[in-house]
Amino acid sequence: MQDDATRAFTAVRPELVGLAYRMTGSRAQAEDIAQEAFLRWSAADRDAVEVPRAFLLKIATRLSLDHLKSAAHRRESYVGPWLPEPVVEDLEAPQHAALGQAQDLSVAFLLTLQRLSPAERAVFLLHDLFETPFEEIAELLGRNAAACRKLATRARERLGTPEPRFAVAEAEAARIARAFFEASRGGALAPLRDMLAADVVLHTDGGGVRSSARNLITGADRVARFFLGLAAKWPGEAVPLHVGRINTLPGYVTLEADGLPQTTALEWHDGRIVAIYVVRNPAKLVGLMRG
Numbered sequence: 001m002q003d004d005a006t007r008a009f010t011a012v013r014p015e016l017v018g019l020a021y022r023m024t025g026s027r028a029q030a031e032d033i034a035q036e037a038f039l040r041w042s043a044a045d046r047d048a049v050e051v052p053r054a055f056l057l058k059i060a061t062r063l064s065l066d067h068l069k070s071a072a073h074r075r076e077s078y079v080g081p082w083l084p085e086p087v088v089e090d091l092e093a094p095q096h097a098a099l100g101q102a103q104d105l106s107v108a109f110l111l112t113l114q115r116l117s118p119a120e121r122a123v124f125l126l127h128d129l130f131e132t133p134f135e136e137i138a139e140l141l142g143r144n145a146a147a148c149r150k151l152a153t154r155a156r157e158r159l160g161t162p163e164p165r166f167a168v169a170e171a172e173a174a175r176i177a178r179a180f181f182e183a184s185r186g187g188a189l190a191p192l193r194d195m196l197a198a199d200v201v202l203h204t205d206g207g208g209v210r211s212s213a214r215n216l217i218t219g220a221d222r223v224a225r226f227f228l229g230l231a232a233k234w235p236g237e238a239v240p241l242h243v244g245r246i247n248t249l250p251g252y253v254t255l256e257a258d259g260l261p262q263t264t265a266l267e268w269h270d271g272r273i274v275a276i277y278v279v280r281n282p283a284k285l286v287g288l289m290r291g
Helices: 006-026 026-042 051-074 095-096 107-113 118-129 134-141 144-159 170-186 189-195 220-232 286-290
Strands: 196-205 239-246 250-254 261-269 272-279
Touching: 006 118, 006 239, 026 051, 026 286, 051 118, 051 134, 051 170, 051 261, 107 118, 107 261, 107 272, 118 134, 118 144, 134 144, 170 189, 170 220, 170 239, 170 250, 170 261, 189 196, 196 286, 239 261, 261 286
Parallel strands: 196 272
Antiparallel strands: 239 250, 250 261, 261 272
């Protein structure tokens, strides 16, 4: 049987994990932050806490900000493009449910958040996504409410107006993922290039540990030739393990020639792939490998 403290924490835990994941881009770190929040909640004088949700969000936000400070130098020296830890939604349904609002899990949105300072990110997420009043945010961050409103306004200005995203039905998402996998490994240029928007962008995150493109690759012809070059180098080596949504996008998981998995997520718009996100960094696939 859960006691009152555990029940109060369990009710808020999805928000804690969701906030920390959007702040840090790391699922593993988000889970650690939620666990640390529980330990601090268990040790707190709970009779003095009027609103458990506000107390727990405060802890999770401060832990996320501390993590971002410690990780800043690592991000500066990161090799190649950085991508958030992927969430393979239908493989980890219970864990995915803990992340909260799915529409804010897209890779494009998470990458856009990286343009914000940690304080801007915290205020924007807490207010605009988690509907926390500015007065509570001010107490949480040790600032006044007016300063928090300015941070939120600056965050929205820096983020700009996001392009509308149109949901892809489940069957269509699976079709797109399978078609891209076959075209990218098939060795023929035309079918692959026809799936890509003219200004498609390829992001590959190997973290300097596994081979990947050190820079973004843009343009349908360049991206298509990149994939066909890989297919020619390692013909028939990739084994598809799973087709499903990755951070809300059509995608798939493969076992690659080096014996490790990778995830590929495809952003689809107006009948073409406009962005491709490939995560190969083993540190970001630990949870997936366990599964």
